[in-house]
């Protein structure tokens with residue numbers, strides 16, 4: 001018998017937030033910002049839980065962390081504390097084990113999700129973006145180097161770049177089309193609104209306890225440092241990128257905005273969906289020893305990731321956003337643990353609340369491309385049911401990323417949405 005909650009909306013089979021999920025977020029309600037846990041169509045207000053004495057049996061540092069306005073303090077406590085809090089909250093919401101008296105106390109701490117305004121879940125000190133999909137790297141590489149799409153380091157190094165934390169925004173924040181330098185063919189470079197605006201469908205991991213400068217995190221310890229996962233849209237101006245990226249990699253083509261979803265799904269909720277990491281092709285080198293986990297049969301996660309597009313015409317017609325791609329996190333060449341371990345392998349310190357993103361998640365098949373740039377090899381543009389076409393994003397387009405893990409007999413673990421509306425560039429001034 002699968003676990004059920006006494007809260008009916010949590011047992012709806014299409015809900016992203018059953019009792020087995022319990023993702024963390026921060027929200028504003030009645031002029032106050034608290035952290036909470038999504039359950040069905042409600043948010044369990046953790047501050048209110050501490051005020052009602054519902055967390056009094058837990059160690060003081062957990063109660064303290066639950067009174068904060070961001071998740072950083074809780075992130076810092078580590079996996080044993082996260083498990084204790086999660087087990088305790090599961091009991092509070094469990095249909096079988098909750099006493100009527102406790103249930104009444106819990107009920108008053110539940111906030112209707114619709115009435116709350118989601119906030120940034122953590123103060124993000126640093127943001128790093130990887131490039132962990134070999135299918136993405138190969139398709140994009142082909143556009144630039146048809147004969148030699150994959151660079152020789154790819155199968156040895158989890159490639160990444162340091163992104164910008166200051167411009168990370170929460171889902172539903174409008175994204176202004178950036179201005180920048182672009183250069184077409186043999187003409188001189190020009191400055192103006194980017195023409196080739198793209199999204200990148202990614203998963204982000206929030207770092208829990210960090211490591212000291214000069215020390216590293218071993219591959220088998222890596223997941224103890226991951227608080228949970230969210231969706232990330234790494235908006236990219238491709239025309240700016242292709243002109244600026246050599247020799248140091250992405251810069252202004254990416255730093256104008258990065259959108260994250262508000263709910264952070266604990267790795268524990270995804271435990272039933274762990275799968276072996278993608279098998280390396282015959283002839284590929286084995287990862288170097290510091291990147292070889294002894295539990296590689298569970299290093300991957302079977303998580304479906306999808307991108308939807310809502311153009312202005314779709315919105316005005318009142319029809320549903322159209323799905324333009326569907327991929328899976330299990331298709332990545334590098335695991336989450338490998339990315340985190342590689343990041344610290346030189347002694348670089350990670351800190352609680354840092355965000356590491358996977359890079360565009362694409363699969364081998366048509367329809368699994370995680371950004372518009374990769375779809376160019378299709379018929380040249382994405383054809384929408386409205387008759388519209390897209391090579392890149394237009395002003396008024398809204399991109400919605402979604403993710404879920406689901407299998408017969410298992411609860412659906414959803415991520416909610418990571419959405420952003422593209423608005424026109426700011427007028428040029430000098």
Ligand code: MN
Nearest residue numbers: 200234359360
């Ligand atoms: Mn990216």
